[in-house]
Amino acid sequence: MERLIVIVLFDQVDLLDVTGPPEVFALLRRELDGETGYRVVLAAETLEPVTTSAGVRVLPDITFDELASRRIDTLLVPGAVEVDEQGRVRAISDPAVVERVRVLAGQTRRVASVCVGAHILADAGLLDGRRATTHWSTAQQLAAEHPAIEVDADPIFIRDKDVWTGAGLTACLDLSLALVADDFGEAAALRVARQLVMFLKRPSGQSQFSVSLEPVSTTRRIDDVRHYISRHLAGSLTVVDLAAHMHVSERQLTRVFKTELGMTPAAYIESARVEVARNQLETTDHTLERVASLSGFNTTDTLTRAFRRQLDTTPTEYRNRFRLN
Incomplete structure (x- = not known):
């Protein structure tokens, strides 16, 4: 009909x-x-x-x-x-x-x-x-x-x-x-x-824009910690580490992130790591284990859980849809 x-x-x-x-x-x-x-x-x-x-x-x-x-x-x-x-x-x-x-x-x-x-x-x-x-x-x-x-x-x-x-x-x-x-x-x-020569069907949870395209924050201090995070994604990034880097308490750190970026430090870090993993899946032949290591997730299980939360898909499904070559 x-x-x-x-x-x-x-x-x-x-x-x-x-x-x-x-x-x-x-x-x-x-x-x-x-x-x-x-x-x-x-x-x-x-x-x-x-x-x-x-x-x-x-x-x-x-x-x-x-x-x-x-x-x-x-x-x-x-x-x-x-x-x-x-x-x-x-x-x-x-x-x-x-x-x-x-x-x-x-x-x-x-x-x-x-x-x-x-x-x-x-x-x-x-x-x-x-x-x-x-x-x-x-x-x-x-x-x-x-x-x-x-x-x-x-x-x-x-x-x-x-x-x-x-x-x-x-x-x-x-x-x-x-x-x-x-x-x-x-x-x-x-x-x-x-x-249509499109990348198959993107899932509804696919993000409109990447972490790198987020609006610029209003304070230099939060920009500094964001840059610090981007340089240390493959390492340990605990709230304690970030609070020490910013010379503030853990509670104040969380308050600043929620005020400036609308999310907790942990949520921002996960988004940034997913962004790195997306790039690796789109442009390289690295194994999922290697992608997880480079992006700071360390295990494929952690990588997969983050992709399901952020993009409503799995790393393998994402690569199948968006592999660039």
Whole structure:
């Protein structure tokens, strides 16, 4: 049975949010020899061309009013941002679009947002009491404006029952593949991923960004200890060691990490070690024992447990997906 997917259009919407998912869904039809799949329509207030953030104009297929009596399988909501004079990015949403999304969600089996489209879902009240993600650059905005939402800026997408939220722009492909897998199975999603020449299917727990790309902290002292950690990952890095290096008490060290980085010293160290292990798995043929040693985990069991916590996968599965050569 053909499933109706509606993608919401509005002025200054991010172009890739709109065009990425349909490519995934179209390839599914080809992989299944046209026997089943999705019907994708672009919906807007009118049938006039919509100007995207890239300046490319897109023609809607249908108006919101024409969808009033239709049963929708999946409602996909892209996003839009504005940049102020200081270069700060902020998600924006039109109240009229928010209201349309709220109404359409009531006649939809499954709702999903792409990138900062999560802000529109949030403004429509669809994420209250749920765990959700968005692009890392607007995650703090989402959390501040909607305290009823459990915002997690790390994963590339999150599923909370019938509501899905995706992260950065290219994560729209991962989210779309996850929707395909949910509807037609992992094998079908894998076939589509191969057609897209993607690194197979990234798990939802895959991080949006690495430890090295985290926002710069606000004090020189915490930067110093982060650099110290990066130089000594293969060695012993206890809270006692770090507190002595910073000339503070263990309690104060933990307080500084939570205030500056939003995590405990142990969680930060584990994230940094996972980052090193990821790089080793992507670029070398080292055994898991060697990777565990170089990254400071020492044993493959410890390495595996950390990967399951951080990335929701195993080192072997990660290497199979992301090996670069």
